[in-house]
Amino acid sequence: MRLRLKLYQQTILYGLSLAALALLLRWLEFRLLILNHSFEIYAGIIAVIFTLLGIWLALKLSRPKIETKIIERPLIVNSTAFIFNKTFAQQLGLSKREIEVLQLMAKGLSNQEIADQLFVSLNTIKTHSSRLFEKLEVKRRTQAIEMAKKHALIP
Amino acid sequence: MRLRLKLYQQTILYGLSLAALALLLRWLEFRLLILNHSFEIYAGIIAVIFTLLGIWLALKLSRPKIETKIIERPLIVNSTAFIFNKTFAQQLGLSKREIEVLQLMAKGLSNQEIADQLFVSLNTIKTHSSRLFEKLEVKRRTQAIEMAKKHALIP
DNA sequence: ATCTCCTTCATACTTTTGGGTGATTTTGTA
DNA sequence: TACAAAATCACCCAAAAGTATGAAGGAGAT
Numbered sequence A, B: 001m002r003l004r005l006k007l008y009q010q011t012i013l014y015g016l017s018l019a020a021l022a023l024l025l026r027w028l029e030f031r032l033l034i035l036n037h038s039f040e041i042y043a044g045i046i047a048v049i050f051t052l053l054g055i056w057l058a059l060k061l062s063r064p065k066i067e068t069k070i071i072e073r074p075l076i077v078n079s080t081a082f083i084f085n086k087t088f089a090q091q092l093g094l095s096k097r098e099i100e101v102l103q104l105m106a107k108g109l110s111n112q113e114i115a116d117q118l119f120v121s122l123n124t125i126k127t128h129s130s131r132l133f134e135k136l137e138v139k140r141r142t143q144a145i146e147m148a149k150k151h152a153l154i155p
Numbered sequence C: 001a002t003c004t005c006c007t008t009c010a011t012a013c014t015t016t017t018g019g020g021t022g023a024t025t026t027t028g029t030a
Numbered sequence D: 001t002a003c004a005a006a007a008t009c010a011c012c013c014a015a016a017a018g019t020a021t022g023a024a025g026g027a028g029a030t
Helices: A002-035 A039-061 A086-092 A096-106 A111-118 A122-136 A141-150 B002-035 B039-061 B086-092 B096-106 B111-118 B122-136 B141-150
Strands: A065-077 B066-078
Touching (some): A002 B039, A039 B002, A039 B039, A096 A111, A096 A141, A096 B141, A111 A122, A122 A141, A141 B096, A141 B141, B002 B039, B096 B111, B096 B141, B111 B122
């Protein structure tokens, strides 16, 4: 709505300036024709003025690019009860299994132990943990634990 | 350097288009003067063309406006202040160095990174961590971190 | 002085972890 | 049903972590 109004104003302004220029030229025609100014001079003047107008218009109307910046605002929680940070997990796109693996990891289990506990193979756990590290943007399980603790993915 | 080159090119392009327009107008003057087109028509054409040129120029040359959009994301923080459990550390007979190593471990650092940070060799850190694991009665660093968290040796 | 503990470092070896690739099956959803 | 994501597993290789053992210098206690 606001943009529309602005556009409207611009249009009026543009029209007015066109009209003013036409008047100016007509006046010039009367006053200075005797001096035998060639048509090219007028054309040049118009060209320059409207180029400037175009530049001004473009700068006024061009939309700014939007750059998103994420700020982490500390949210102080006083309760001892652990509340799983679902939002963060979703934002990172962590799957159920990956979260399970992460939580067992944080308990200090080895990959083999996690595999046994979840009744899957060691290789599977390795795949899960690799993806986990990618998503958390970490390199080691200890870093993953740090991250998870910080963002309330684990108690 | 590059911008200067670009500006140079733009200038040439601009000059050429001006010249082309002059020629075009001269030709129109010859061909269509009989039809008694008024000066305003020409002026209008020039105005429109050069407005567009101005817009194009501005868009080409101006830096894109950047508008930052800030998104705040809550980061859950436990308000309980951390108090190091001196008693427990003494009970287990942990040395200063071992506690240091343990705390860096919990931050997610690798042995090599800990060694660099403490200005000692990798082997030294291995020895420290081995002792640490013995005293904490754990087998892996992740378990050590769990233990340390549980007993308030680390935040 | 002697002893103990801490700290430092080395070498050799084993286990665990992690990266990369590829493949198959299951499952949820359009 | 068809498609995408999730879950499963295998194999190979490299890096990191962990174990065992030995050794040497320094600080503090007896």
